[in-house]
Amino acid sequence: MRKSLLVFAAVVLVASLSAHAQNTGNIRYKWYDGQGLMHFSDSLTADAMKYGYDLVNDHGLVVQHVPRQLNAEERAAANKLAAEQAAKQRAAQEIANAETQMLAAYPDEESYKISQQQALDTIDQQIHTTQINLRSQEKALTDLLARAADMENAKTPVPKFLVDNIAQQRGIVTAQRSALQRQQALRVQTVQQQAKQLAHYRELKAAQAQPTE
Known part of the structure; x- marks a missing residue:
């Protein structure tokens, strides 16, 4: 029985080697030049590497394709x-x-919404602080303008320092108003973004809840 198995293995090995020899054979190189003309060579040439080439066995079968050099x-x-x-x-x-x-x-939607509201609360607090500062700066500007108006009504020249203070205060008020506008715009943008984020969160949770096969 053992002798039969050895004979069978030897036959399989010989058949495998024979098939490998038939599939490979002596390798040649085939390539196409820039005009599309086909060339064969027994050795690798510079043109073959330039255009890319095929490794071809004795039976004309392509064993491997090698792309051209870049x-x-x-x-x-x-x-x-x-x-x-x-x-x-x-x-x-x-x-x-x-x-x-x-x-x-955030394992559930409620906890995610709480985090979003906290972000809005922070922006709202910034807006509230800016509004308080703006009202204070506007009042200071109003007081300066009132002083200048009283002097003009009294036919008294408005001193340069007061004119400069008014100009400076106008700049402060303008800056505060711009800051308030940016914060309010940020809040609107955040609300819109949070709506998209919540929708995406729901999609992720739905995908997470689906059973895995």
């Missing part, structure tokens, strides 16, 4: 594309990590 400009473009793709992959991985952390930090 020039400096093409290599630079290929490296740039590879870098861009790697950057996209890193960005996608960072987003996935952030989403995983978000779901871990």
